[in-house]
Amino acid sequence: MRTLGSTALLTDMYELTMIEGAVRSGAAGRRSVFEVFTRRLPAGRRYGVVAGTARVLDAVRAFRFGPEELDYLAEAGIVGQETLDLLRDYRFGGTIRGYAEGECFFPGSPIMTVEGTFADAVVLETVILSILNHDSAVAAAASRMTMAAHGRPCLEMGARRTHEGAAVAAARAAVVGGFVGTSVLEAGRSYGIRAIGTAAHSFTLVHDDEEAAFAAQVATMGPGTTLLVDTYDVTRGVERAVAAARAAGGELGAVRLDSGDLVAQAFTVRKQLDDLGATTTKITVTSDLDEYAIAALNAAPVDSYGVGTKLVTGSGHPTAELVYKLVAREGADGQMHEVAKASKSKASVGGLKVAGRVLDEEGRAAEELVVSCETFEDGLAELRRAEARPLQVELVRDGETVPEHCDDGALAAAAQRHLASRAELPYAGWRLSEGEPAIPTRHVDIFPADDRDPAAII
Amino acid sequence: MRTLGSTALLTDMYELTMIEGAVRSGAAGRRSVFEVFTRRLPAGRRYGVVAGTARVLDAVRAFRFGPEELDYLAEAGIVGQETLDLLRDYRFGGTIRGYAEGECFFPGSPIMTVEGTFADAVVLETVILSILNHDSAVAAAASRMTMAAHGRPCLEMGARRTHEGAAVAAARAAVVGGFVGTSVLEAGRSYGIRAIGTAAHSFTLVHDDEEAAFAAQVATMGPGTTLLVDTYDVTRGVERAVAAARAAGGELGAVRLDSGDLVAQAFTVRKQLDDLGATTTKITVTSDLDEYAIAALNAAPVDSYGVGTKLVTGSGHPTAELVYKLVAREGADGQMHEVAKASKSKASVGGLKVAGRVLDEEGRAAEELVVSCETFEDGLAELRRAEARPLQVELVRDGETVPEHCDDGALAAAAQRHLASRAELPYAGWRLSEGEPAIPTRHVDIFPADDRDPAAII
Structure with a gap:
């Protein structure tokens, strides 16, 4: 668990004016159930990936209105004194259930359910959606990329192409989707993700020549480092890179290609390395990759992929559109x-x-069964009848966070869970091409009919 | 100016390993010039918008390695002791020039130039790009939307569809692009942006009927509030909304439409309001808008636009791709x-x-003139010869931030500057359709030829 500054103002103003109105009408204390779901997956996607759950739990715990938050609300005239007094004491006291982090989801999947009074639950809307929409979008892109990579390691390098705070969350979400390293140090510190990286073109250019740059890098990082070989001429670069490592008494760890026709280059460079006897030297590629480029590179002798822009921006779908x-x-x-x-x-x-x-x-996912019901127990009974694997876990119980879902092990568990959940999908779910969700969602309503709101079921 | 926590780990690992290598080779202290620019605008865009400059200056000032940052770097083995000692004392001591915030830019525009030692300047790469890439992408989308809105107010409501921290920066960038309010309270507190919002569908639904919900909202926010009228039936909703305001002794401020065919509904609702005598009651629309939907709605009697997803995700281009x-x-x-x-x-x-x-x-922009030169003064002389308006200002001088570009007035100044810069573009620049940049970029090189790096100008 991490301790954050207050997250209370990461909130749309209308959440607070709604509380004010509901206090006036008496509805603020009504027991309420809010649900996070998506009406549809991004066009053509086969599945979504739940990510950000642990961050939601951190944010809910830090959702407190302190003096600085209350001063702003008072000065800006957002709400009146009675509401300020209520917010001063705010602490989420309800229950949150949800799909465990890493689980696949589909249209209509109730990926998070928040139960509490109306005031308690409505006020968390914005921050919960911000976190889940961002992190799930990145994890979904990551999952498609790691699926396309067929076991070759994928490394996250997109910090520079997204908001500086989003970059850290994106690195975490990428791990949920199967990535195994990140360039951004704060993600290393905050989430224990392995930080990776060696040098950019500027490092070569600041030296008088490529030899001097390579010698300096090998001197500090050892011959096992990765040298970037495409600042000038790739063939000369590879030659110099292997020589620099050998001059330091070792074989070069890897070369990095960051421009040009990567498929063709990978073959040429592999042959050159092998001809030089550098058969253990690996090739990593990093230029404008997405899941399709990775799939195309699978035929080439590439050992790992570094992915930036397309990963952190959700590969065409930067938000999961959860509501x-x-x-x-x-x-x-x-x-x-x-x-x-x-x-x-x-x-x-x-x-x-x-x-x-x-x-x-055969143990393959066939259907997402979603039961509308009055109590959670009623719904579970219906799942048992259908022999369905229950998807929801308790995340917050009467205001208390369940540590398992946000402690230091939560991220590794989420990555494992995603692998298992994805492996369970039918073959169609693994296609990169656009198509229908991997499995259909079936709604069953066992809510007692006479308790339905007549106005709302037009 | 804002004081942030340390921004030093919002940095790619390779910036630090490059410093380590450059210390070893002696290149770390070489005077260096780094430049932020884009090779191309996002497909079909006519211009870019510089945004995030003030946030960059805040981040540079907060770029210090404290004990917590150094402990992580040591424990994770990112760099060795000599580099840790150097980072402990790090404080940017160089000079940053750039396009003033709000200015339009084009391919090759040097929107920020960082001068210092190699070590001083290279280490800022990641955080500078994160901020400018995100904020400029949102500001560019905002600018297209406000241009399409032709003077009707545009309000930012996208917090829930982007990372919770990015949401606050997006609200600020939207103001640079001409937006006049935001839903997210932290943006109100941090940047003095007017916070806006009244109620969601859940507020209507938590009450036993629409009348009770409207009465509660009018009781707390006054009859001048905006009522959301599409939870059940829009025609009945409008009737009840007007009645609720009048029961409280006033005329309703506005109705909000958040679903359905907005163009058709706007006409129907306007007629209904006028027939009810509520001629001063305004109509605001908020459902899945982008610049094209706004343009289409200009023919309809709509008074303001609330924009969410498409704004905070850059309307198809979530990153400005600056390098x-x-x-x-x-x-x-x-x-x-x-x-x-x-x-x-x-x-x-x-x-x-x-x-x-x-x-x-006629005073219209005709060309972006970019001069490669040895000193800034040489370049300015060339601009004078061409009678070009100089675009760069000093943002940091010998490590000291120029307050004008990051103080409390910087945001309003940036919004004004953007309006003027956009107004200066030729008509083609104002088209929403895909096309070429509004003006061409012309490179002139007056750098003394014999000082060029022979290897690099292959």
Whole structure:
């Protein structure tokens, strides 16, 4: 678990004005169920990847309004004194369930469910969505890339192409999706991810010649380092690189190619290395890669991939488009009612949801079963009847974070879980080409019919 | 100016291993010039917008290695003791020039130039690029949207669709591009941007009916508030909204439409409001807008636009693809030499650059003149000869930040500057359609020829 500064103002203003209105009307204390889900996957994607769960739990724990936050709210006139007093004491006291981090998800999957009073739960909307939308977008891109790489290591190098804070979260999300290293040091410090990197073209250029640059790098990082060989001429670069390592008494660890036609170059450079006897020297490539470029490079003698821009920007889909919707709440009668927005273009399915993955006889995922129900236990019973693997775990219980999902081991566990979840998908789920979600989502509603909100189920 | 925690680990590992190698070779102390520029604008874009300059200056000032940062570097074995000692004392002591925030830019525009020793300047690469790439991408999208809106106010509401920290920076960048409000409170606190927002669908749904929800909101926010009218049926919603405001003794401020066919609905709702006598009640729309949707809505009676996803993700181009390249450095002879990477696909132009915008007789931008030169003064003289408006300002002088570019007034000044810079573009620059950059970039090299790095100008 990490301790953050207050996350309370990483929040849309309307969350607070809604609390103010609901305090006035008496609805603020109504028991409520909010759900995070997506109406659709990004165009053509086969599956989504839950990422950011541990960061959500850190953010919820740090969601407190201290004097500095309250002063701003008062000075800017965002809400009145009564609401300020309520926010001063705010501490999430409800329950959060969700898909464990790393799990695959599909349209309608209830990937996180927040239960509490309306005021308690509504105010977390913005920060929960920010984290899950960003991290899940990056993890989904990462997963496609590591799938395309077929076991060759993928390394995250995109910090410079995204917001400086997002870069750190992106490095973490990339690990959920199967990456094994990051260029950005803060991700090394915050999440224990292996930091990687040796030198840029500027290092070669600041020296009077390539030989001097390579000698300096080998002197500090050892002959096992990776030398960037494409500042001037690649063939000469490779020659000098191997020579520099041997002059230091070793064989060169790797050469890095960062421009040009990487497939053709990889073959040429591999042959050159082998001809020089540097058969253990590896080749890493790093120029504008995405999952398609990686797939194309699989035929070439490349040993690892460094990925930047396309990874941290979600490879065409920089946000997972998850939404946070009220799906059930206490009514004037004290009973829970399922609710849903009726507008045609954004209609949603009401009710607390319990989700499970139905497997076929061969153990492959066949269906995402999503049950609308009154209590979690009712839904679990329905999953048992369908022999579905339950997908939700308890993340926060009565305001207390479940440590397993945000402690130091959570990231490695999420990466393992993703590998298993992805391996369970049918073959169609592993295709890079655009298509339908790997499995269909089936909604079942066992919510007692007379408790439904009549206005909302038009 | 803001005081941040240390930004020193928002850095790619290789910046530090390069310092280590350069200390060993003696190159670490060589005077160096690094330049931020883009090789190309995102496909079809007519201009870029410089944004994030003030955040860069904050980050440079906070770029210090304290005990926590050094402990991590030591424990992870990133660099050795000699380099740790050097980093302990690190404080940028050089000079940074750049396009003032808000200025338009084009391929090859030297939007930021960092001069210092190699070690001083190389280490800032990652954080400078992270900030400029993110903020400029959002500002460029914002500028296209405000241009499409033709004076109707645009409001930023995208926090939930991007990383929680990026959301705050995005709100700021949107203001550079002409937006006038933000949903996210931290952007209100950090940058003095007007916070906006009233209620979501969940507020209506938590109440037993729409009337109760509207009454509660009007009771706390006054009849001048904006009511969201599309949770159930829009026509009934508008009726109830107007009635709720009048019951509180006023006329409704605005209705918000967040789904459906916004153009058709705007006409229908405007007529309904007028028929109800609510002629002062405004209409704001907020569903999945981008610059094209805004342009289409200009024909409809809409009063303001709330933009989320497409704004904070750069409307298809989430990063500005700016790079940070060594363009000149001291050689073994103690003289400055221009340098450039020769690889075909990523070739760059060497030398310190001085840039100016050449205007035609009508005062419209005609050309981006970029002069490669040995000293800044040489370049300025060339600009004077061409009667070009100089584009670069001093941002950091000998390690001291120039307050004007990062103080509390910097954001408003950047927004003003962008309006003026955009107004100066030729008509072609204002088109939303894909096309060439609004003006061409012309490179002139007045660097003394015999000081060029012979290896690099293949």
